[in-house]
Amino acid sequence: MGWRKNIERRTHMTTSTLGIIGTGPVGAGVARRAVDAGLDVVLSNSRGPESLTGLITALGRNARAATPAEVARTTDVILAAVPFAAHERLSRAELDGKIVLDPMNYVVTDEWRRPELDRDELTSSELVQRHLAGSRVVKVFHSIGSPQINQLHRAGGAADRTAIPLHGDDPAAKKEVAGLLDVLGFDAVDLGPLAQSWRTEPGTPLYATPYVPPAPAGLTPAEWVEWVQAAPGVPLSAARVEELAAATVRGPAGFRW
Numbered sequence: 001m002g003w004r005k006n007i008e009r010r011t012h013m014t015t016s017t018l019g020i021i022g023t024g025p026v027g028a029g030v031a032r033r034a035v036d037a038g039l040d041v042v043l044s045n046s047r048g049p050e051s052l053t054g055l056i057t058a059l060g061r062n063a064r065a066a067t068p069a070e071v072a073r074t075t076d077v078i079l080a081a082v083p084f085a086a087h088e089r090l091s092r093a094e095l096d097g098k099i100v101l102d103p104m105n106y107v108v109t110d111e112w113r114r115p116e117l118d119r120d121e122l123t124s125s126e127l128v129q130r131h132l133a134g135s136r137v138v139k140v141f142h143s144i145g146s147p148q149i150n151q152l153h154r155a156g157g158a159a160d161r162t163a164i165p166l167h168g169d170d171p172a173a174k175k176e177v178a179g180l181l182d183v184l185g186f187d188a189v190d191l192g193p194l195a196q197s198w199r200t201e202p203g204t205p206l207y208a209t210p211y212v213p214p215a216p217a218g219l220t221p222a223e224w225v226e227w228v229q230a231a232p233g234v235p236l237s238a239a240r241v242e243e244l245a246a247a248t249v250r251g252p253a254g255f256r257w
């Protein structure tokens with residue numbers, strides 16, 4: 001496959017389109033970066049393409065709206081930026097054979113929780129892969145906020161280029177996603193299979209905090225999320241990602257409000 005920006009696509013018949021399901025901060029934020037980096041994006045949500053007119057206008061002519069089914073039919077690499085509880089509603093048949101980027105974090109609520117995750121038997125991404133049995137799931141974009149994605153991108157080789165961790169069970173899919181990250185302006189650090197993705201889940205040292213300055217003390221979880229969304233980005237090197245991942249100890253899964 002291989003990623004090519006629009007300007008290069010005129011002479012190379014290669015992938016230049018990112019599919020996106022879910023247009024909250026993550027879907028819309030990654031779309032912004034992708035368009036700015038020269039890719040096409042096809043976006044979808046649960047309410048239908050007509051509800052995306054404002055976002056498509058803001059993103060510009062390299063963005064278009066579709067249904068999730070059309071995104072799956074027309075693109076090979078698809079960001080599933082939906083609430084983790086909604087992953088079971090992603091279509092296994094439509095996403096069969098596709099590379100699915102999983103940015104979803106397990107949010108523990110009284111109404112919805114998964115005992116396998118609470119017992120640390122599986123990671124949330126293993127459950128996503130189990131549901132999307134024929135897809136090639138790569139865990140990525142779950143540990144960095146989209147404001148920071150849109151601030152920290154740098155050209156390849158820049159001394160302060162930021163690294164983003166990824167996990168997956170399919171080496172070729174991970175290579176493809178590393179290529180996408182490079183086009184978006186980031187280094188990729190492969191931290192192993194989906195079973196290891198607890199190393200970058202909520203509550204770990206690699207989750208969100210190293211990409212922002214130290215947060216004020218005493219914030220509630222909701223206030224912390226709001227603070228991160230407004231915080232300036234702090235570059236994080238690949239070496240530091242590896243160091244933090246190696247030192248991480250597995251704790252209780254999920255983000256607790």
Ligand SMILES: NC(=O)c1ccc[n+]([C@@H]2O[C@H](COP(=O)([O-])OP(=O)(O)OC[C@H]3O[C@@H](n4cnc5c(N)ncnc54)[C@H](OP(=O)(O)O)[C@@H]3O)[C@@H](O)[C@H]2O)c1
Nearest residue numbers: 022023024025026045046047081082083084086089104105
């Ligand atoms: N917010 C962050 O800073 C952040 C950072 C890293 C990772 N994450 C994770 O990334 C994921 C996305 O987070 P988010 O905050 O951007 O958005 P979100 O509030 O979790 O998800 C909202 C989006 O998902 C769509 N959606 C829900 N169910 C769907 C379905 N069955 N089919 C198609 N679309 C569906 C919604 O469609 P409608 O618009 O039509 O309702 C909406 O566009 C979450 O799992 C979250 O845990 C979030």
